[in-house]
Every structure is written in structure tokens, then in C-alpha cells.
Amino acid sequence: MTTFQWLVTVAAVCTLIAPEGRLYAQNEQKYKVFLDMSYSGNTWQAAAANGIKALAATPPYDKMIEFKTIISGTDVQRQISDIQSMIAAGAKAIILYPLSPTALNRVIHQACSKGIVVFTYDSTVTEPLAYNVSNITARYGANTAQWMVNKLGGKGEIIFNHGVAGTAVTKTYDEQAYAIFKKYPGIKIVGDFYGNWNDATSQEEVSKILAAHPNVDGIWTVDGTYGSLQAVVQNRPNRLVVIAGQSNNGYRLMMADPALQAKGLQGISSSAGPAVGGYAFKVMMEVLLSKKKLTNHNVEYPLPWVEAKDIKMCSGDRFEGGCNVFPEGKVPPLFLDTALDPKFLPELSLDAVQTGNPAAGAMVQPLPDPKYADNLPGINCQECKAPADALEPNLVSPIPVAK
Amino acid sequence: MSQSTRGQRRPIPSSAFAALLYGIMFAIYLLYSPSAISLAGITDLLNNTIVLAIAAAGLTLVILTAELDLSSVGVIAVTNVIVATVSTKVPGGAFITLILVCLIGLLVGLINGWLVAFLGLQSLAATLGTMIACQGVALLILEAPGGEVAAFIMNRLTDTVFGFMPVAGLILLLAVAGWLLFRRSRLGIAIYAVGTDALAARLSGLNVKATKWLAFGLAGMAYGLAGYMLGAQTGTGDPRISNSFLLYVFAAVAIGGTPLGGGRGGVIGSVVGAGILTVMQKLLFAVGVAEFYTNIFNGVIMIVAILFGNLSAILSLRQKATMSQHRGGQLVPN
Amino acid sequence: MNDILTRSLVSSRTFKPETLTALLVLLGAVLMMLAMKVLNPGFGSVQQIAAILTTSIFLVVAAYGQGLVILLGGIDLSIGVVMSIAGMMIAGLTNGSNEALTWALPVTLISCTAIGLLNGLGIAFLKIPPFIMTLANGTAFFGVALGVTAGSSQRTVAPALQVLMSAQIGGIPVPIGLIGCFLVAGSLLQSRTTEGRKLYAIGSSLAAARVVGLPIEALTIAAYGVSGLCAGIAGLLLAGYSSSATLDMGDPFLMPTIAAVVIGGACVTGGRGLYFGTFAGAIFLSALSTIITVLSLSQGWRNIIQGGIIIIALILQTKQWYLLSIVNRQLPGKQSLDGVLPQNSEV
């Protein structure tokens, strides 16, 4: 083909697709709301995004907003570019998982100055005009580390499973957990690795450390908990560990299994749950619709905290009557039970967080007043001070340090 | 990129096809999002392009010498966190940091070049090593995203000058102009010569090793500059530069018409290639492609862009066929 | 005696310089293990080493395809995505049922092979550079998988696969047996079959391969197909190992597959390399990551050490050629081939 023919072909293609392009032109009366996912392809992100999507399609919001999901990927510049596009497309509200607490500030500031409501979920930004909904301030690191120390009686060998190197979340939690473990001279960190919030990676790495240090007593994780525990079960099936971490359904089932408990398994299921996404969306919608006025730009989503004794099997598709785990086979072991939240997100069913479709007959329920979060400089605010006890646990009480 | 435009007719450079494709994509983008033609819209687009464009320009120098370089993301990570930690701490931080990041980039590049040219390591593997090591250095400097970039860098370099010229555009123009001059320098000529035929270059008296070494060094400097511009754009430092960025850098070079085999192509094509990849993101958004379709279209458009560039190869082949046959024997009466 | 040894080293067809590279790389892995023993005297039991070897199986399998493709002078950047897709598919199709494996297994592997074949088609017929073709194809199929699954598998992996990865037969963990089988089968296929031989030839000189009339397109497509298949198998094993599947679980394996192939002595421009070398490279990387994990350093230092060791391994590898040339020099003069001038040293 000649260049000319190519040009003609391309022009023809353009004219064919051009009329469709006006999809933003109609529905002027609806609010344009964007979800900007960064990562895609892991369980946590998928569940969070599905929760948001399901809520966006749940009455009455389905009629009120025009909702669109954008996947920006892991490159922060692409996220900046996409947010710029959203501003240009006339967004009224943007909910996003930010790739960096600071890199997006300028573009978010631009958006907010144009009156766009910007909410982040789980990860935070320091831009004061944006709202952060997260439990990064809920001292996961301090609480779980202290819980482990208490269970271990202040001594033992532990493996430290960091999250993703170079992220604010990992830095925050690591700092807290290290501070606690350091207080107890009997606690010895014999191996640490960056599991990248990935169960397969965590399982490999724990296997390797167990090979070098066969007497490990505990594993501290943020995510990749199920994989970490799998490694112990496979390599040392008769002596399990004290472990802190996520809320994967498989992990909760193992925690509650008396046979495993008899072999020494003690677990805590905490960590950030995907429901924070849906919660952030609901808060955002209430702010957008002027039903709520926030006095602080940092909102704390409560930290899940489930011990073995709290685990209760569900029979249906929802967490009803205080149940908080599904039977094996109903969901895959990596399913995050914290994708559901009967208190704040009663609209969501199991199917909703798995597929992003709204639950039949659900109506969006109003939220109670939010709990505002502590300041964490460089994480959710710029010129601010963290509370003096930011490294201390607030859910468990410390045992005395053995001399 | 022909060395001369006079004399015989040259095949159309593949960068011209890349530019044409860019034009088409930009036109469609405008069709859907007319506001993009505003100064602010174009400034945004250029700001989004510049980091990728500079990194791709640097990589082009290495690829022209028929080597590969994965270290770009490592160098960008290091220099980006340097900008975020140093630029506000020293007087005249913007300028001093600029010098610093260029030197750091140069240093890493020269290490790469030394490993490849003088120790004879395979470039792909050696630069993988330096990439990982650099990412480590970045993490040592800044444990998590943060730091602060001097306001001058952050505001002025992303703004416009003379009321109509985005600074990013100006820098890109300078880079292109610099390249056009560089191509006429001895080193520029040597880079093409070495990439085309290292043996012939050596027999011609060119220092093949030094040429490769310097190409890596200059590439490193470009990565350093890219890290600096990333700091300008984000106003912060981030020790993690995603691997997808690395792949985009390579894609920009390939789409710009520089084959990985070396000796052909040039920086201008790579800058356009970076532009294509950036406008692609905007275009997909504007057309209304969302969610996972973005990934699918990303993949398809990359392939289409390459096929488009292959057109130039096909056209020049056709032209070659009509030209005289190059190789042949001779007759020697004995 | 020395002469006989050196002669057999140099002239025997089976003992290529690449074999020496591979052995040295394996030696490096062993040295690292010994260093671990020094660091921690409790280390060193068979079970512990088996556990480390088990974790290398994914790399050993996935790197085989990468090795074949690199042998042709190409590269496959879709391996990570294909691994993830395989895991997601097997979980989605079996949904925890072993019976379903009988058809889900072939369906999954055929799909993965098909993605690889698509890479090969674009490269062989549309002449798209492998770098872009595999990157673009991987990106596109990631999108497809994301669309189908919404990002994570909502179903469980068949228990049989999980059992496979944790079971032992006669005291030997199944994965280690699998590694052994794969190594033997892979090496035979690459080095002893006619197709393997032709791959070496094509990678060595495309123009000559064309003149001789080798089926370049078919073998290119096949090599990428095998790469997709291997990534698929690795993905299945990974899903079985971690009893779960996510769409990002293959990503960490892409760069290591390339590193393993190159550290194992293959030449990225094609024509050279043994699967034994790739295998050694994979084991080396596993040992390296183990020792780095156990060292308890900040991630920054981990990266610096990891990058540094890769570079050192490469430098030692090039020095090995000096070793070989010293060996060569021991040959008596009349053994020399007249007119024998190694191409690279002549110029």
C-alpha cells in the first residue's frame, strides 16, 4: 500500500469511531465519577475495585453518577496523565489508589482547585485538599508486633516479611514493628525479606529462611500471610508458628483449625482490608452530595482485628450474625474476608466483591460519622506532627520486658 | 537517518513514519478532546512525555552502538531521590543538583560502558546488574517516597516561558537540536560506525571500546537528566521506578525506528516514539477506552506502531530493488 | 596425561565451552551454600537444600522457553503474564476439583502455548521485533485476563496440583524429581533432536539458515510456542505450590529468566547456550536470593549485593575464556589445525 492509501484507511477508521466518542457529551446532569486504580492484578486491588464498582452501581447512586474505571498501571507518570485527563473530561469526583504519597500532589491540587472531590483509599497523599481514607494510621505494625511478642512470651526467633520496598506503608509499619521487637532482647529477627505483598513470593522466601533457620517461632507479615504460613506447614508440618497478618479466608480457616492450633499455630488476622475502598467511596459520595462535611482530610478506617477465638463460620453469602469466614471451597484461600464489612458496607455481597456487580435489592445505606486519623508527616500531611506515641500499640497492652 | 540528503535519493527515515503516526494519533485525540489544543493541555502532554523521551534518547545512543542498556530505571531512581533530598538543602540547589545528577548518571553509564566495552560482558546482563544495584542505592538514600524538590525545579521546569513555550517543549527542542549537532560530531559519527560494523570501525582507526564507553556514559547522563525531570514533574523522590517504565523506554526507541541491531535510527525517532506512547494513554482515555481494555489496546497499538514503521523498510526495499545490485564478482583474465 | 585431558576438553563435541561455564556457575551456587553453612551452622540438611531447590523449579522451567527463544536471538517478555494466566486458568477451570484437571490441564497448557505461538507468528511473519511483539502481546493478554477474572482468581486450585508440589516419592520431593526430569528432557530436546540442532543453526546465522532451507518461520513460531508452554507449566506449578493464583504472581519471574539464561553462558544474539547452563543459572539465582534473604540487610543493600554478584559472575565468565585458551596453549604444535584462527582473536 502506498502512504496515501494508508492515510485514507486511517482517516476512514477515524470517521468510523468518531461518533462514539461523544460519550461524555450526554448525561450532563449526572455526576462524572472516576476510579483510578494503579495496580491491577492482585487479589487486594481487585476486591477493593470490585467493591467500589458494585457500590457505584447500587441504587440510588447508579442513577446519579456516571462511573468509569481507569487502570493506570504502576508508572506514576501515567497516573498523573490519567488524572489530568479526568480533570479535562469534567470529573466531579475522583477516587484513586495513589502510587506515591507526594508525587501526585500537584495534579490532585489542580483537580481540587477546580472543585473536584478527590479521595484516596488505603494509600494516602499529603495534599491537604484531598481526602485520605485509610488505616495506615491505625498502628498495624505496633499492634501486631506487640501481639506476637505477647504470644511468644517475649522471646523467640522470628521472620520479618516486609511489604514492598520503597513504599510509605512498608516504611511506616516496619518502623513500628521494629520498635516493638527491639524492646524485647529475647526476640531475634533471623531473616527478613520483601514479600511484595505476594503470597507466592512470600512462600518461597519463608521456605528458604526455614532451611537456614529451622527453629523459627514466629512470622510477622503485612500481606503474603497465607503463603508464609503455607511454607511453614509444608516444611515443618509438626511445629507451627505465631503469625500476624492478613485476612485471607484460607488463613483464617487455618487459624481457627484446632488441629493446627495444637501444633502451635497462633494467628492474628488484621491488616488493611479491601473494604476501605468501598468505605472511601461511600464517604466521597456523601461529601459530593453535600450530605456530610469533613472537618479533617484524614479519615481512619478501623483496623480489622480478628483472633482465632473470634472466627465464626458463615453459612450464606454475607457476614451476618457476626460470622467472618467462609467455608473452604466457597471462596479461594486467598479471598480477603476484609473485602466485606457488615458494619459500614452492608450493601456488598460476596458476589459483589468478586464480580463488581451490585447485590440484588441493595440500597446504599448512610454512614455514621467518620473517625478522623492521626497525622503522619510525609504520609498524610506535609507540615504536621505525628502523635508522640505513634510507635506504641493501642489495641494490645505490652507485656513487661524480661530481664 | 541518512548522513546526507544530497546525492542519491534516500529511503524515508522511519522516524518520519513515527512522526506521521504521532500526528494521526494526536489528531484523533483532538477530535475527542478539543481542549487538549490549549496551552495548558499541550504543556501537560509535554510534561508527561519528557521523562520518557529523555530516557529513550539516552537509550538510543547505546542501541546505536549495537548494545542494550537496562540501567535507565536504576539511574532514574537514584537521581530522582537525589533531586528530592539535595535540591532544597543547598543554595542554588536547582543548578547544583542538575550538575550532580548528570555526574551520577555519567558515572553509572561509564561503569556500564567499562563492563561492556572493556571487560567484554554482555550488555543486557551487565546493565541488569547495575540496574538492580542502582535501585538499591536509591533505596538507601530514600527509604520511601518523599523528600522535597526545590520549588524552582518543580514550578519553572513544568511551566511555560515567553508565554507560549512549555519548558518541557523547549528542553525537548534543545535535546533534538543537540542531537542534530552531536550527529555531526566525531563521536556521533563514530557511534553510527561502531554500531554498523565494529570490525570495520576498528580497522578505520576508530576506538570501538572508547566509543561504546562514551555512548554508555552519555546515555547515563540522559537518564540522570530524566530522573531530574521526573523530580520536577512529581515534586518528590521515589526510590521505585516501575519496570513497566523500562519497557516503555525500549518501546519508545523501537517505535521511533531504531532497530536493536544498531547503526540505524536516531534520537529524534525515539523522542517521537515516547510521544506516541504518551499520547496513546491520552487517546485511549479520550476515546473512552477504560479498565482492562486499556491494556489490550496498549498492546495492539504498540504492534500497529511497529508495523507502521516497517512501512519505511518496505518502501526502501522497493527502492533498493530498482537501484543497482551491490554485490558481484568481477572478471579477471589470466 | 595432561594432553589427553586437554585434548578431550577442546575437541570433544560434547564438551563445549558452555558446559564449563555452566559447571562454574553451579560451583558458584555451591560456594554460596557453603557460605550459608558458615553463617549458620544449623544449615545444610538434605531437607533444607531440597526446600531451596524446590523454590527454583519455576525459574528452571520458565527459563527453558526463554533459553530457546534467546538461542534464536529473540527474547520473550510475556513469560510473567503467561505464568499468571496459567495459574488463573487452572484455578478457574478446576475450581478445586481434581476430576476437572483431566481437561483443564490440557486446555490451560494449550492456551498458554497459543499465546506463545501468537508471539511467534508476529515475529516470523509480520517481522515485528521480538522485544515489542512479546511485550505488546503480554500486555494485551494481561488485559484480557483482567477482563475475564477481574484481577484475581475467585476459585481454588485443584488439590492434586497442591499435593504434587508438596509430596515426596521415596524420600525425594516431587518437585526435585520434576526438576531432574525437566533438565534431562529439556537438554535432550535442545541438544539432541534435529529441531534443536536447527534452532542452533538459525540462531547462529539466519542468512545461512535461509540458504540451506531450514524451516525458519516454523521453528521460530515453535520456539515461542514452547516458551509459552513452559511458562504455562511454570504457572501451573506455582499455582499448585502456593495453592492460589493471582494475576501478578508471574511478574517476579520475568527478569530472572533472562538473567538465568545469560548467566548460564548463552549469547543474547543467539546460536550459543545450553539448557544445562540455563539450569545452572537458575540454581545460582535461587542460591543468591537465599543467601541475600538470610543476610538480613536493608533492601538497598540486598539490591546492591545482588546486582554486584550478577556482574561478578559475568566477569568471571569472561575470564573463563582465558582459562580455556591457556588450556588450548598446552596442545602440542602439530595438533594445531592449519589456518586455524579464532575469528574474534584475529581481528
Place this chain on the structure above:
Amino acid sequence: MDSSAPILQATNLHKRYGATTALDEVSFSLYPGEVCGLLGENGAGKSTLVKVLSGIVIPDAGEIILDRLPYHPRNILDAKAAGLSTAFQELSLIPTLSVAVNLFLPKPKVNALRLVSMRSLEEEASAILNQYGITGVSPSALIGDLPLAARQRIEIVRAMLQNPRVLLLDEPTAALSEREWLFGLVDGLIARGTSILYVTHRLDEVRRLCKRCIMLRNGKKVLEASTAGMTDDDVFSKMAGRSVVESYPVRESSINDSAPPVLEVRHISAARVNEISFAVRRGEVLGVVALEGQGQSALFKALVGLTPLKQGHLVVDGKRVVIRSPRAARVAGLVLVPEERKSEGIFNDLSTAANISIPIINQAASFDFIRGKRERRLVERGAALVDLHSRYLPPNIDALSGGNQQKAILARSLLTEPKCLLLFDPTRGVDVGTKYNIYRVIRTFVREGGAALFYSTELDELVHLCDRCIVIYRGTVVAEVSEKELSPHVLLSLAAGHASEATQSMITANSRNGTSR
């Protein structure tokens, strides 16, 4: 300058590559204003000596004195600075750069901005091209777009540009048709007192230019003598190290006309090939005569399907065949021995044995697995056909000399049991001994019922080896010359297009005037 003192004196140069001794205690002198021939077979060490003198290769031992000063060049720039420059056999030009830039490499002139001005460079180059009598080459043309002969001239001119005191010319006529151009330049340089080391394997050139010559064999200097009174036989036997002078094999006609022609080409056209028809009969070697760039290369490529046919077809053994790829050609019985041995012939990462067995490797396999013993038998059979010693089989083929590589390629071709061999200049860059070997192989092949299409740049070969020749000019067959009429003169004049309208009588007339055998 004292004309009796040597300008260049090398003493006991020694260079080894691994097990191979490339230069073994070589000593020689070069005097001001002389042309000294350097003779030797391929692999004798000529190129290594040139590279040592040029600074490309560092010798293991030995001394060189250039103009009474010790001379230890570490690279080509050292050599240039010392006044020694070289025109290389491999051609050291960069295809993607222009003629002008190539001429002034490695250090083209720069302006105040340290930039190269293409315009002034091209002007200067244009003047130089004129001065050296090169016409029809634009200084802005890319080297890659030029014919080989023009490239060779530019290579030579570039070496001369430096006004060297010592000039090394390594096989400068390998791709050059008009040698007088070079001889004129050489004469001019000599008159100015330049010393030239002239590397060649062509005796007539040595006689024409050199008063003195030295000869290498297996890295050793075996002869240093005045060229006067040297006989060809002396030289060849010294060069090959054999006492018996080789000769062309006896050409006993083995043409079998009773069977249909092995290959019939009917009106084929392709890129650079225009309506060519001819037939190769069983038992016949059909020669192809052409000046460079007349489409002969395209013809050979089209015959095996490397380039598509635009029209016409091929008939093999009386059956029409469609050939779209070399694979199809092989199945039909046509096998090409390609032009560019290094890039199209050998697989340099593979052993010689694997190079030989590759097209028929499936025959050595059962259930797709290669059986070592069967492959070895196969390869040894092929090697025996071409007289390739079995010790060459295990090592990588790139360790072999050009001649042995060519033998391996022939063995590979013969093993596929072709009906017709298509040989494109198979003796280029091959040493004398191997050449005769190759001739014998070809004759044997046709005697046993095969057929061959044979193109060569050396008329002598065509005259002595072929049963018949066709002449190609501008992409089409302009004449056919039968065995009786074959002579270098006839072929040359036809190939040059002088007799493009020639009738049979003219050819006959020409051949009478020529020096027919």
C-alpha cells in the same frame, strides 16, 4: 634518504592464537620506493602480518623498526602516526556512512564548534575522488549503496590519502575489475618514494608491480626472492608446499543428451533478472560469465527461491517445478553454494560436522533424536567426497581456513544428493590447493550424473572447467559460448557487452583472434 637502508624492518615476528602459530619467526625488510609482494595461500599468515604491522594485532615476540625507530603500534592510529597505512582486504568502510565521511575516518575535519561540516567534507572528498580518478561516485552516497568495486577503490584511496611512507595493500584487487587504475596509482607512489607491501595471491600482479617478493606458508617465511626468473610452477609449489604442480582436472565430456536436461530455465524474470532461459544438461558444467553487477547474483538467488520469480518457470528433469524457497529448491534437487561464505554459508557457532549435516540431519535421527554414530558416518561420507580431513570435523567451523570452510559447504551440498549444483564463485578467497580440489569435486559430481551451474570471477576457471558458458549482461543472457570457443578473450569481450548483438560468427572470429588453448 639513504636508499639502501630499509624503511621497515621486522625481525622474528611471532604470533600464536591458542594452538595455532600464525606467524613463526618472520623477518623481512622493506626498502624505500619499492613494491614488495607478499604471497601465500589463505591462512598462511599474510593477513596476520598485515594486522601486526597495522597495529591491529600485537605480536607475541619480535621487533619492528620503522624509519630507524622502534615501532610498536598498539592500534591503527599509532601506525598512521608513524607513517604506515593500510587498505584492508575486509574493507574497513562503514556501510551506513557516506563516502566523504568514510574517506576521512577516523578523524574527519571539524570546525570551530568541533562539528563535522558535511558540505566542506563532501567538497574535499569530491576533489580527492577526482584526483584519484574515481568517477561516478557521489561523495554523499552511502558506502552501502555502492558496488563492491567502488568500495574497494575508496578503501585504497583512503589508505593513500595519508601520504604514508609505508603502504600496505591487502589483496587490493579482490573486487576490482580495472586493475590498471590501481597499478597507475602504485607507480605514482613509488615515484614519490613510498614503500608498498603488496599482498596478493595473483602472480601476474606480482610480476607487474614487484621487483621482489616474500612468501609465507603456515606462518613461516619460505621464500624471499626477486620476481625475475620465477616460474609459476615454482611459486605454486612453494606456496602449497607440494612438489607436484596441481592442474585442472581433465575435462572428459560426460554430457548425457539422451535424458532431459537436469535444469531448464524458461523465460524467468525477477528483480535484476530479465527473461533468462537456458538449460543445464546431465553431466554438464554450465559456466556463467558476467562482469560484476549484471544480475548473476539475483539469478542464482531466484533459482533457489531466495527472491521471488516475477515470471517464467523452472523444469527439473523434465518436470515443471514451483520453487518458492530454498527448501523447495532442495526438494527439487537444486542446491546453492552461496556467494558470501561468512554470512550465508557457514553457521559459525556450530562444529564443522554439524555444518555439514544440517540439511539432512533428519536422516541421522530416529524418532527425531540425533544418533551420534549415524551422523558421524554421514558427515564422514560427505567429508570424503571433498577430501576434508576428519580432524577438521569436531571443532567450530570458524576455526577453519576459508578453503576448508568452503569444502565443508560443498560436502553439505553434495550430501543432499542434488541434481544440479548452483555454485556462485566457490573459489573466491580459497587457497590454490583447495581450488583444484574443488574443481575435481565438481567434475566428479557431473561425471557421476549430476549437473552444475558455475559462476566465477576468474575467467581461467570458467575456460578450463566448463563445458559451455552463457554470458549475462544487464540481467539477460546475451551469448552462449560452446566448449570449443571458450577463451578468456571471447568471454571478456562478450561480458563487457561489446558483442551484445553478437552473432555466432563474431564469437568465432573473436575466439580465433584470442589465445584459445
